[in-house]
Amino acid sequence: MHIFRGKTAVALLAAACLGAGFAAGTQVGRVKERLRVRTRKVVFSGPHTFTLAGRVHYPPRFPWSRHPGILFVHGTLPSGKDTALYRLLLPALARKGYLVLSFDLRGFGESYKISRFRVPQDLDFVTDTRAALDYMLARLPVRREEITVAGHSLGGNLSFIVGATSPEVRNIVSIAPGNYKFPEAYPPAVRRQYMEKLERAVGQPVGEEYWMRLVRPLNLFQYLPIEGPKNVYFILADGDWPDVRRYTENLFEQIETPKGLVIVPHANHNFGTEYDTGNEVVDPRPIRTLAAEIDTLIDSASGR
Numbered sequence: 500m501h502i503f504r505g506k507t508a509v510a511l512l513a514a515a516c517l518g519a520g521f522a523a524g525t526q527v528g529r530v531k532e533r534l535r536v537r538t539r540k541v542v543f544s545g546p547h548t549f550t551l552a553g554r555v556h557y558p559p560r561f562p563w564s565r566h567p568g569i570l571f572v573h574g575t576l577p578s579g580k581d582t583a584l585y586r587l588l589l590p591a592l593a594r595k596g597y598l599v600l601s602f603d604l605r606g607f608g609e610s611y612k613i614s615r616f617r618v619p620q621d622l623d624f625v626t627d628t629r630a631a632l633d634y635m636l637a638r639l640p641v642r643r644e645e646i647t648v649a650g651h652s653l654g655g656n657l658s659f660i661v662g663a664t665s666p667e668v669r670n671i672v673s674i675a676p677g678n679y680k681f682p683e684a685y686p687p688a689v690r691r692q693y694m695e696k697l698e699r700a701v702g703q704p705v706g707e708e709y710w711m712r713l714v715r716p717l718n719l720f721q722y723l724p725i726e727g728p729k730n731v732y733f734i735l736a737d738g739d740w741p742d743v744r745r746y747t748e749n750l751f752e753q754i755e756t757p758k759g760l761v762i763v764p765h766a767n768h769n770f771g772t773e774y775d776t777g778n779e780v781v782d783p784r785p786i787r788t789l790a791a792e793i794d795t796l797i798d799s800a801s802g803r
Contacts, residue, residue, distance in 0.1 A: 535559055536593045543634040545605060546626040552609035553602035553631065554580060555639060556593035566598040567797070568641030570632050573601065574652025574777075575677075575700045576769075579608030582777040584651070584769055584786060591790035597797075598641050602631045606701035622705070622713040624653070628661045636667060645669060647797055652768065653677050656717045662729065663722045670800055672793055674734045675768055678746035679717035682710070725756050730800040732759045734792055736766035736785070743768065757800070761792045 537557040545551040558566050571589060576582045580601040589599045603610035604624050632648065635641060647670035650658030655676030662671035682690070694710045725731065731754050733747050751760050763770065766785035773779045780786075 536590050538590070541600075541634075541638075543602075543630065543638075545611065545630045546623065549605050549611040549627075551602050551605065551611065551627060551630060552580075553600055553634070554589075556589050556599040556601075558593045558596045558598060560596070563640075565640045565642050566596065567645035567647070567801070568635055568639065569597045569599045569647045569649055569672075569793075569797075570628075570635050570658075571599055571601045572628055572631075572648070572650030572654030572657045573604065573607070574650070574654050574769075575696055576652075576777040577607070577700045577702070578776065578778055579603035579610070581608055582772070583780050584772045584777050587780065587783065587786045588770075588790055591787065592793060595790070595794045597647075597794075598639060600631065600635045600639060602627075604628075606703075612702075622709050624657055624713065625660055625716050628657045629665070632661060632665060632667070643667060645801060647672060649674065649793065651675060651770075653717075656719060659719050659731075660716060660722060662731075663725045666727055668729065670730045670732065670797055672732045672734065672796060673719075673747075674789070675736055675739055675743060675770075676719065676733070676747060677717065678740075678742045679714055679719070681718050682714045719750055720753070723750075723753055725754065728756075730757045730759075730796075732761070732796045734761045734763060734789065734796075736768055736770055737762050737764050738767045740768065759796055759799075761796070763788050763792065 536559055539555045541553045541555055543551055569592060573579050573585060580603050585601060589601055592599050604627050605611045646668050648658040648662040648668050649672035651674040655673040656679055659671055659673045662668040694705050698705050733751055735744055735747055763785055769777045770789050771780060771782040771785035773781055
């Protein structure tokens with residue numbers, strides 16, 4: 500047996516501590532790496548063999564855990580899921596403990612590009628959203644009893660429709676939904692304005708027949724009353740258009756299931772990002788408030 504004394508013993512003890520500290524530091528580094536928000540690109544099949552592109556934001560939890568899931572649907576903005584508003588909002592939700600799946604509707608972002616419209620069904624965004632929900636439930640580590648469908652603007656309408664008609668969905672969070680009526684109710688000038696906005700987003704002309712096919716299911720009043728144990732939440736910007744606010748407030752009054760309505764102060768329709776494309780952040784504060792309000796609404800519904 501060797502006995503070390505004096506400076507030799509001190510040096511060996513220091514070396515041992517240093518080695519243990521390095522090993523512990525390495526382990527801590529690995530744990531931190533596992534606990535940060537991770538993102539992953541995914542591709543899945545939409546209707547009619549259309550390919551839809553998505554991105555998953557994993558919360559800072561161990562990878563084998565299952566998480567409350569949020570399916571998020573973008574609005575009529577050309578960059579789709581990669582618009583600045585969503586690039587800031589969705590990781591913020593993941594940091595709060597949710598697995599978030601965002602995706603590009605057909606014609607937007609990285610999803611299937613419609614070269615030309617052959618039949619009105621080519622603009623069936625509702626079916627795209629259902630396909631994304633099916634993908635989340637089948638392929639991602641989510642808790643099936645804690646599924647939320649959320650969306651902004653056009654996506655707020657799509658999230659309401661799919662959430663209201665899908666038994667797997669527990670919570671609906673509709674953020675500044677569009678004030679869509681039945682297409683016959685629009686004056687010609689207003690109809691053309693809506694069509695031009697969609698044309699700018701998908702990058703090609705949209706015929707009136709196709710636009711009318713798209714708009715008809717977006718009138719949210721036709722889905723009332725909502726059946727099943729669902730929580731329905733609306734979030735509006737205080738600086739949004741009066742028509743959008745009136746539409747949402749009237750819809751809110753007619754809903755009989757558990758519900759909530761939140762107004763975010765000092766915010767425009769795109770919650771702190773520019774109006775036309777949403778690609779530039781004008782003020783990040785409404786986005787932080789938006790993330791906190793979504794978390795509070797879902798958390799209160801879960802009873803945690």
